[in-house]
Amino acid sequence: MKVAFIYQAKEPPVINGIKKPMKPGGYSDGCADMAYCLKNGGVDVITPVDDPDVYKDTDWCFPDTHEGIQLAIDKGADTLWINTVLYKGHPIDDFSGIYVVGHRTKDVEMYDDKFSTNTLLLQNELPAVTDYLVTADTVYNGEYPCVLKPIRGRGSQGVVKCDTPEEFIKARDEAFASGRYGDTMMAEEYLGGTEVTLTVFPDGTSLPFIERFDQKNGIAPYNGDVPVVKNSRVIEDTPQLTALRKSCELAVWLLGLKAVVRIDCRADKNGNFKMFDFNPKPNLTGASRPHRQDLNSLTLMAAEAAEMDYFGLLTKMLETRYLLD
Structure with missing residues (x-):
């Protein structure tokens, strides 16, 4: 297996009048974290330059343009890790006969719409806001x-x-x-009770819950402002959380997804948990590079609680790859 990481190079299109803001750097930081970790673990990682600089994110990943994806393939990649914002008509739709780690473009366009997704979950009698x-x-x-x-x-x-x-x-x-x-x-x-997040794999299995705390004006701060390691911790399952876990796993199965998702949930004033943010593009940064030691993602925190290190998490995710046809 020869893996190349793909990051977001430009703003996604407006969909039905709705915009999704682009993250500065287009997730190249997470791509570099993952690529560096896998390469150090012995995985054959394809990079744009022969000797990537550990401190330069874009040395480790290719832009999600047609040309960028083609370059990764030309350099030998047989598996593309699509760590970008997808939509129908994304350049990855131009390719076939190559393995990918990531969602189908049609699924992201549909389920990244939080209104439609929460409505669908409710229609299927799942606990959503x-x-x-x-x-x-x-x-x-x-x-x-x-x-x-x-x-x-x-x-x-x-x-x-x-x-x-x-x-x-x-x-x-x-x-x-x-x-x-x-x-x-x-x-x-507004859900004012305990806030938790759960990472679910496409096979319907999940990692330990992570609790979020120290919300600002009731909302968990953006991780670019406050690293999640500062306001998040592992939480043991209770009977209520076990029931919530089953609902989240069922939601992923129901939607027939191909890659990892992270589902944010919070208890209402009566203590009942509800899903409020179905995230098909969870942050996957990790403290693999020397200048990134406080930037573990929520998903990695959960994996470590399951006795899985960053390399173990990423290799498990590589197992979800599928062939584009």
Whole structure:
């Protein structure tokens, strides 16, 4: 197996008026972390340069353009780890006869829409939060506090807890004035109880739960501002969490996904857990390089609790590869 990592090189297209903001660097940091770890573990990793600099992310991965993907293949890669934001018509759709680690483009376009996904989960009697579409003149008439958030968001960026209608209108107006998220957002009930996240593999198995704490104004801060190792910890299953685990695993099976997802859940005021963020593009950074020692991802924290190191997690994920046809 010869593996090449693919990162996001440009903004994804607007889909039905909805924008997904691009992460600076396009996940090249996580690509480099993974590539460095696998290479040190003896996996044949294909890189754009012959002697990649441990401190230079893009020495370890290829851009997700047609030319970038073709270059990875030309240099010998038979497996592409697609660590980027996907959508129907993405350049990876131009290729066949090569193995990939990652979701199908059609699945990401569908399930990265948090409103549609949560609605689908509810329709299948799974515990998910109820969402409402928000446009520039929408007034949320549900119970407060509520949460205003992007439909195709990234982490907690753009997510705002609103305690009053006045706060909602202010947050709504600022979000639409920024133009960052498109012409529609979503609102949902605020879940103020214990917050956990679960990584689920496409075979329906999952890692230990991670609890999030030290939320800022009720929302877990973006990991680019506060490393998750500072506000997250492993939590043992309780009967309630075991039931939630089964629901999350069932959700992944129901959607027929091809790659790892991370599902964020939180308890409501009555203590009932609900899924609120189904994330087909979980962060996979890890402390493999010397300058990245506090940047383990939530998924890696969970893997380590299952006695799996970074290399073990990545090789398990490599086993999920499938052939593009």
